[in-house]
Amino acid sequence: AQRVTQPEKLLSVFKGAPVELKCNYSYSGSPELFWYVQYSRQRLQLLLRHISRESIKGFTADLNKGETSFHLKKPFAQEEDSAMYYCALSGRQGAQKLVFGQGTRLTINP
Amino acid sequence: DVKVTQSSRYLVKRTGEKVFLECVQDMDHENMFWYRQDPGLGLRLIYFSYDVKMKEKGDIPEGYSVSREKKERFSLILESASTNQTSMYLCASRLQGSSYNEQFFGPGTRLTVL
Numbered sequence A: 001a002q003r004v005t006q007p008e009k010l011l012s013v014f015k016g017a018p019v020e021l022k023c024n025y026s027y028s029g030s031p032e033l034f035w036y037v038q039y040s041r042q043r044l045q046l047l048l049r050h051i052s053r054e055s056i057k058g059f060t061a062d063l064n065k066g067e068t069s070f071h072l073k074k075p076f077a078q079e080e081d082s083a084m085y086y087c088a089l090s091g092r093q094g095a096q097k098l099v100f101g102q103g104t105r106l107t108i109n110p
Numbered sequence B: 001d002v003k004v005t006q007s008s009r010y011l012v013k014r015t016g017e018k019v020f021l022e023c024v025q026d027m028d029h030e031n032m033f034w035y036r037q038d039p040g041l042g043l044r045l046i047y048f049s050y051d052v053k054m055k056e057k058g059d060i061p062e063g064y065s066v067s068r069e070k071k072e073r074f075s076l077i078l079e080s081a082s083t084n085q086t087s088m089y090l091c092a093s094r095l096q097g098s099s100y101n102e103q104f105f106g107p108g109t110r111l112t113v114l
Helices: none
Strands: A002-004 A011-016 A019-021 A024-025 A031-038 A046-049 A073-074 A083-090 A104-109 B004-006 B010-013 B020-026 B031-038 B044-052 B054-058 B062-072 B071-078 B087-094 B109-113
Touching: A011 A019, A019 A104, A031 B010, A083 B044, B004 B087, B010 B020, B020 B031, B020 B109, B031 B062, B031 B071, B044 B062, B044 B071, B054 B062, B054 B071, B071 B087
Parallel strands: A011 A104, B010 B109
Antiparallel strands: A002 A024, A019 A073, A031 A046, A031 A083, A083 A104, B004 B020, B020 B071, B031 B044, B031 B087, B044 B054, B062 B071, B087 B109
């Protein structure tokens, strides 16, 4: 079965501090992993995907198949990073369905 | 830019009513999805449609049905609304076969069932 777990419902850090949002997954094959973000009063949108290996808004995420993790990191948090973050998994490349984690609400304190 | 719109931002209905939630996308996407978003539970897939007149159950289809008569429109139907269906409902669309595999979301409909 496909499962995504985000162990932290809430995460609060100070501006300028490093941020790490945890994501663990369960899947027997080769997954495709994503981070989606929802800013206040905005729609849910894709932040980044592991295949692209890119940094978006200073965020990076590395797929660790040994630990089945896909943690989202940013070295220096900014106030505009405050949002709801969801980790998501697709069972194979190009598959239609996504399985989402429970979400982590990130708050950046000034 | 992909635009996904949902018919209502807020909806209040009574227990037992039949409720229709409409979703329209303007980018000719084959795949469309309905999720419900609940605090602590994340997004859970109710139904999805990979093309016109095609549908498949998601993880929590009980109490819901869907209709996809036209490519751009995907409707979610609550046959007899119940209080436990009070939630935020999100619609999404995706281009079939896209290597980028990105889903584009609507603004959501917050449904309250009294």
